[in-house]
Amino acid sequence: MADWQERITRETTPAIRAEHDLRYRLAAPLIAASAGWADLGCGNGVAAAAALPERPSARAVLVDIDERVVARAAEELGLPDAVCLAADLTDPDALRRIGAELLECAGERIVTCFEVVEHLSSFVPLLQWSVELAREGAATFVISVPNDAFWSIQNPHHLSSWGEGAFEELRRLLPREQTLLRQISLTGSAMIGWDGEPTRYELVAEIGGERAVASHFIAAFGPRHGELWRGAVATQGDVLGQRRWERQRENDVALAQKELDVLEQELAQARAYVERSSTWFAEWRAYIHELERQLSLPLSGAGPDELPEVREPPAESPQDQATPPQ
Amino acid sequence: MKVIFLLNDLQLSGGVGVVIQHARRLSAIDGWDVTLALVREEDAPSWVGYDELPHLHVCSREQALAGHYDVAVATWWETVFTLFEVSADRRVFFVQSLEDRFYEDGEAERLGAALVLDLPVAFVTEARWIADTIAALRPEAQCYLVRNGIDKQVFGPVASLPETQEGLLRVLIEGSPSAWFKGVHTAIVAAAAMREPHHVTVVTGERRALGDVVADEVVGPLSHEEMASLYGRTDVLLKLSIVEGMFGPPLEAFHCGATCVVTPVTGHDEYVVHGWNGLLTDWDDVLGTARALDLLARDSDLLRFLRANALETARAWPSWEQSSQFMAAALLAIRRDPPPLAAPAAASLLADLRAGIEIHGKLLRERVVFYKQARRLERIRRLPLVRLLLRLRNSRSLKLVARPLRPLYRRARRSLA
Numbered sequence: 001m002a003d004w005q006e007r008i009t010r011e012t013t014p015a016i017r018a019e020h021d022l023r024y025r026l027a028a029p030l031i032a033a034s035a036g037w038a039d040l041g042c043g044n045g046v047a048a049a050a051a052l053p054e055r056p057s058a059r060a061v062l063v064d065i066d067e068r069v070v071a072r073a074a075e076e077l078g079l080p081d082a083v084c085l086a087a088d089l090t091d092p093d094a095l096r097r098i099g100a101e102l103l104e105c106a107g108e109r110i111v112t113c114f115e116v117v118e119h120l121s122s123f124v125p126l127l128q129w130s131v132e133l134a135r136e137g138a139a140t141f142v143i144s145v146p147n148d149a150f151w152s153i154q155n156p157h158h159l160s161s162w163g164e165g166a167f168e169e170l171r172r173l174l175p176r177e178q179t180l181l182r183q184i185s186l187t188g189s190a191m192i193g194w195d196g197e198p199t200r201y202e203l204v205a206e207i208g209g210e211r212a213v214a215s216h217f218i219a220a221f222g223p224r225h226g227e228l229w230r231g232a233v234a235t236q237g238d239v240l241g242q243r244r245w246e247r248q249r250e251n252d253v254a255l256a257q258k259e260l261d262v263l264e265q266e267l268a269q270a271r272a273y274v275e276r277s278s279t280w281f282a283e284w285r286a287y288i289h290e291l292e293r294q295l296s297l298p299l300s301g302a303g304p305d306e307l308p309e310v311r312e313p314p315a316e317s318p319q320d321q322a323t324p325p326q
Numbered sequence: 327m328k329v330i331f332l333l334n335d336l337q338l339s340g341g342v343g344v345v346i347q348h349a350r351r352l353s354a355i356d357g358w359d360v361t362l363a364l365v366r367e368e369d370a371p372s373w374v375g376y377d378e379l380p381h382l383h384v385c386s387r388e389q390a391l392a393g394h395y396d397v398a399v400a401t402w403w404e405t406v407f408t409l410f411e412v413s414a415d416r417r418v419f420f421v422q423s424l425e426d427r428f429y430e431d432g433e434a435e436r437l438g439a440a441l442v443l444d445l446p447v448a449f450v451t452e453a454r455w456i457a458d459t460i461a462a463l464r465p466e467a468q469c470y471l472v473r474n475g476i477d478k479q480v481f482g483p484v485a486s487l488p489e490t491q492e493g494l495l496r497v498l499i500e501g502s503p504s505a506w507f508k509g510v511h512t513a514i515v516a517a518a519a520m521r522e523p524h525h526v527t528v529v530t531g532e533r534r535a536l537g538d539v540v541a542d543e544v545v546g547p548l549s550h551e552e553m554a555s556l557y558g559r560t561d562v563l564l565k566l567s568i569v570e571g572m573f574g575p576p577l578e579a580f581h582c583g584a585t586c587v588v589t590p591v592t593g594h595d596e597y598v599v600h601g602w603n604g605l606l607t608d609w610d611d612v613l614g615t616a617r618a619l620d621l622l623a624r625d626s627d628l629l630r631f632l633r634a635n636a637l638e639t640a641r642a643w644p645s646w647e648q649s650s651q652f653m654a655a656a657l658l659a660i661r662r663d664p665p666p667l668a669a670p671a672a673a674s675l676l677a678d679l680r681a682g683i684e685i686h687g688k689l690l691r692e693r694v695v696f697y698k699q700a701r702r703l704e705r706i707r708r709l710p711l712v713r714l715l716l717r718l719r720n721s722r723s724l725k726l727v728a729r730p731l732r733p734l735y736r737r738a739r740r741s742l743a
Contacts, residue, residue, distance in 0.1 A: 122651055123651060123655075124355075124651050124654050124655050124658070127655050128655065128658055131659070148641075148642045149639070149642040151642075153641070154483075154641050160644065160645075160647075160648040160651070161641075161642050161643065161644045161645075161648065163642050165454070165473055165596060165597075166473075166644055166648070168454060168471055169470075169471045169472060169473060169652045170652075172457075172469070172470050172471050173470065173652070173655050173656065173659055
């Protein structure tokens with residue numbers, strides 16, 4: 001079935017990985033200069049590990065709803081001493097716990113929260129908690145949300161929709177000292193030697209203008225909101241992987257369609273069986289009632305509304321087709 | 327968190343509906359106690375059309391005055407009169423439109439509705455254009471944006487576009503015909519001026535105010551579910567409003583697979599993009615609007631393109647659940663922050679009051695001049711000779727005799743004027 005890639009793994013397509021890497025690179029200078037770093041919705045830590053070339057010296061608090069992935073993130077980042085918390089970010093107590101861990105670090109603190117808000121059933125507790133800490137000067141926050149208006153289909157994993165308007169609603173709830181950024185998708189191509197020798201290119205790309213549609217919106221707030229890194233990331237596309245993924249998707253859709261056809265066929269058979277049985281029962285009932293009337297006996301059997309539910313259609317054979325007496 | 331929303335009444339309307347949607351969802355949050363207070367004596371039956379009301383705490387103005395609240399929220403300019411009578415730690419005005427625009431020049435309410443924006447309160451509004459206007463008028467005031475959500479249970483969004491009817495454009499006109507700024511009659515005239523085959527449905531709860539109009543069907547009042555079903559059988563929603571707040575109906579239509587032809591009214595820019603998900607038509611341009619509708623009737627590809635993009639716009643629009651989270655966050659922020667300072671508000675209020683007094687004074691002076699002119703004319707009219715002439719004016723035989731003198735009379739009138 002369709003892979004929504006809500007968790008970043010090594011198998012995630014390069015384009016999505018580059019987007020995620022870039023967000024961590026944005027915060028990298030702040031993480032490097034901080035005494036404490038909390039990563040809310042850290043996932044497997046693959047993107048953060050790729051974006052942070054050196055192991056962060058900051059005390060890390062890694063948070064995710066899934067306990068297993070938090071441990072994996074600590075491993076991926078090479079941070080065995082990281083505080084690993086499995087927490088629901090809609091729970092104010094859990095947020096207080098995260099805050100307490102973070103505040104134990106004396107000095108600058110940074111909190112990254114990328115592609116998390118849209119997965120929460122309520123973002124109000126997270127918003128309140130983060131604004132409070134930022135206003136106190138206790139931590140700098142960097143958060144991102146996707147531009148859902150950019151997609152033509154609904155993401156089943158997103159519990160809230162984000163676009164320019166929703167981001168504007170959010171922006172007005174944040175402290176006035178804030179930095180806002182738009183993340184833009186890139187496309188490109190490169191030439192390499194015939195032998196495919198790895199090559200490193202420095203690229204110049206003109207980005208922005210009227211046609212620049214944001215794929216994500218970024219907001220930073222707190223004492224060091226203005227110190228975000230700005231730049232772009234380009235990575236080699238995985239054409240083979242993409243083709244495999246597309247074929248796989250086509251295959252999955254075809255299989256699902258086939259399964260659906262079979263189920264629909266079964267449903268039609270079951271419906272036909274119920275209809276036949278109902279007619280058959282009705283005819284028998286009418287015949288028995290007629291006999292009972294002739295014998296002046298009270299009418300027996302259940303009424304049409306009280307008939308037992310037919311659970312399983314039996315295998316059809318001509319012998320099974322009982323006919324009521326004429 | 328104890329919150330009270332002040333409402334004039336609970337009559338079925340867009341503005342009241344928005345408040346009820348928020349109240350219902352806020353009251354479902356742990357630790358929130360939400361009350362709706364009716365601050366005006368009701369003059370018509372309430373509750374009609376709101377399924378959520380039985381689950382909400384509704385009280386009278388007197389009961390509201392007896393309580394204490396963390397946040398009190400006025401929801402219409404007249405309810406602001408009660409806002410400062412209620413005991414509350416913070417006061418909020420939930421601005422759903424610039425309500426002075428609902429009144430015509432010279433109406434006293436116009437000044438009242440404008441002045442309430444100068445009060446020392448925090449603002450919450452549902453449209454960016456209102457937030458920008460408040461920021462321009464009151465740069466020091468807190469103003470939060472909480473856009474209206476859409477009831478996704480009722481208004482889709484549909485999985486795929488409903489089929490169109492071959493060779494017939496189904497046009498829907500919606501709104502209150504008694505509200506001059508909704509442009510309902512103009513829309514009906516524009517639809518009637520179409521040349522291509524069409525079917526016009528008018529939805530209104532006020533049949534009498536609608537009068538005799540050229541439409542294939544007049545229905546209403548309709549429940550939200552019935553409205554959604556009707557949108558599903560519509561190709562294009564025609565709205566020629568002059569004043570709107572957040573401009574919700576086209577968005578509801580988008581969810582059900584219809585596009586729109588609308589004026590560039592305030593609020594449209596939140597989601598209507600000309601040529602992408604709808605068409606914009608100019609002010610008072612009845613024939614231009616009819617041509618836009620004819621174009622959609624002729625060009626089924628364009629119609630389908632607009633409808634498909636409208637549906638895409640709808641999919642990304644937030645639900646009421648999300649909208650009310652923003653409302654909760656805004657009210658919590660307002661409670662957390664210190665109350666607004668009175669001095670800047672007073673300065674703004676007095677400046678507007680002075681401007682209002684000047685306008686009112688000018689109107690009064692004009693009235694005095696007109697009164698004097700009227701009295702002079704009245705004195706002339708009472709003169710015996712003039713009375714005789716006025717009587718003779720209606721005489722048929724004299725009219726025949728005086729006909730040749732008409733050009734002379736006209737020239738004399740012109741020179742007098």
